[in-house]
């Protein structure tokens with residue numbers, strides 16, 4: 001997908017790689033995409049909504065129940081306007097939620113309501129990524145048409161080496177452009 005002029009909804013979840021969201025927004029904006037960020041509550045522990053709002057130049061959604069002054073329900077309006085939803089980084093928890101049909105925050109609810117492609121970029125500790133239930137959840141989502149950029153091998157934030165690091169910007173953008 002050529003992202004020029006497209007609306008990309010960037011979902012950010014609560015992992016250490018959340019700080020990469022700032023770089024991802026920059027890269028998408030360089031390609032003239034309109035980026036709208038939705039963060040889970042836990043993502044806000046890792047990077048501030050103010051940072052992502054400033055870089056994206058669009059309001060950041062974190063809470064479904066906030067009074068926004070807009071009449072349309074946020075998750076429905078984001079689901080309608082998205083040309084693509086990119087979740088980067090995606091936690092094990094978040095992948096588990098969407099694989100089992102849980103919609104208990106604004107990001108998972110938006111994904112449940114969307115028709116546009118959803119590209120998920122997991123990032124987690126290597127033991128978490130190797131967990132059979134996490135792998136089953138990923139396989140299930142792939143089977144249902146969700147796209148993935150699998151994590152890469154390298155130094156873990158928690159120390160040691162393994163597969164679990166967020167894929168490189170090149171891999172993420174490469175996959176996105178190929179959709």
Ligand SMILES: Cc1cc2nc3c(=O)[nH]c(=O)nc-3n(C[C@H](O)[C@H](O)[C@H](O)COP(=O)(O)O)c2cc1C
Nearest residue numbers: 013014015016017040042043091092093094123124
């Ligand atoms: C310091 C710290 C780093 C974490 N890093 C990750 C991570 O990289 N990947 C992951 O799947 N979970 C990570 N977690 C666990 C998630 O934050 C936790 O599962 C949380 O419930 C995720 O919420 P969310 O999926 O709603 O954003 C981390 C937790 C802490 C305290």
